[in-house]
Amino acid sequence: MQLIDIGVNLTNPSFDERHQAVLERAYAAGVQQLVLTGTSVDGSEQALELCVKLDESGQRLFSTAGIHPHSASDWNGDSAQRLRGLLSEPRVRAVGECGLDFNRDFSPRPQQEKVLEEHLALAVELKLPVFLHERDANQRLLEILKDYRDHLTAAVVHCFTGEQQALFSYLDFDLHIGITGWICDERRGTHLHPLVREIPRGRLMLESDAPYLLPRTLRPKPKNGRNEPAYLVEVLREVALHRHESVEDLAQHSTACARRFFGLPSVD
Ligand SMILES: [Zn+2]
Numbered sequence: 001m002q003l004i005d006i007g008v009n010l011t012n013p014s015f016d017e018r019h020q021a022v023l024e025r026a027y028a029a030g031v032q033q034l035v036l037t038g039t040s041v042d043g044s045e046q047a048l049e050l051c052v053k054l055d056e057s058g059q060r061l062f063s064t065a066g067i068h069p070h071s072a073s074d075w076n077g078d079s080a081q082r083l084r085g086l087l088s089e090p091r092v093r094a095v096g097e098c099g100l101d102f103n104r105d106f107s108p109r110p111q112q113e114k115v116l117e118e119h120l121a122l123a124v125e126l127k128l129p130v131f132l133h134e135r136d137a138n139q140r141l142l143e144i145l146k147d148y149r150d151h152l153t154a155a156v157v158h159c160f161t162g163e164q165q166a167l168f169s170y171l172d173f174d175l176h177i178g179i180t181g182w183i184c185d186e187r188r189g190t191h192l193h194p195l196v197r198e199i200p201r202g203r204l205m206l207e208s209d210a211p212y213l214l215p216r217t218l219r220p221k222p223k224n225g226r227n228e229p230a231y232l233v234e235v236l237r238e239v240a241l242h243r244h245e246s247v248e249d250l251a252q253h254s255t256a257c258a259r260r261f262f263g264l265p266s267v268d
Helices: 019-029 041-054 069-074 079-087 109-126 138-146 164-172 192-198 229-243 247-262
Strands: 003-008 031-036 061-065 092-101 130-135 155-157 176-179 204-206
Touching: 003 204, 003 229, 003 247, 019 031, 019 041, 019 229, 031 041, 031 229, 031 247, 041 061, 041 079, 061 079, 069 092, 069 109, 079 092, 079 109, 092 109, 092 138, 109 130, 109 138, 130 138, 138 164, 164 176, 164 192, 192 229, 204 229, 204 247, 229 247
Parallel strands: 003 031, 031 061, 061 092, 092 130, 130 155, 155 176, 176 204
Antiparallel strands: none
16 A cells, blocks of 8 residues: 655654654555655755655655745745745646645744745745645635636645535635545544545545644554654545545545645656
8 A cells, every 4th residue: 555645744853863663663564755845944954954854765755945924924025936946846746735724824824825935936836736734714715816816737735624515615616625634533533534525535635734634533642742754544544434435545546646736756
């Protein structure tokens, strides 16, 4: 079985210097390739550095480059140029994480919207897919995407946690959907159980979002409470259950989808 974790925050300090061990466990669990999420310009540089340092083969680790909506206030005169430089590196496969988070509003909404548009313009210019974050901002995201969608190659709404109407609106825009261990959360994720069945094959990808979102159905629970990419198998199991698919079938089509989306090589 081969899986691809399309979103892991490997630069997060909670992984400190144990990256190699985390990756070994992921590979052993069948997670063959990982896309490291960049959430700031510095963080995107660090993600790329980790890819190069930890994967000499150039086949397993890739990254994104962008600024998370929480940090949209950090956008400055250098940001577009530095992101453009990163996005021209062969390991960097998507623009993002970028988007709108009206749940926590860590940056003012007009600034989030401006910075999202800067990312979308880069994606159009460089013909790269987009890794989108959206929380409580479905309508605004659609309004902004409307002007760009025809010129974008592809975009994924990562860590989808919304309701049916939001899901259908994204599928109508021909977007991809990323599902995390949120679906394993009995307190806030059960609405996703019937919804994941509605995502067509070729549009669905899996992600750990580690070290966040430890799947709450995981047994035994790790003592440190930290999520890691090896536990993507638990997300796979839960999504397969609710789609009425075998884990092998879901692994096969979600991996093929991710490989196509990010343009990743096959691994032996
Ligand atoms: Zn996110």
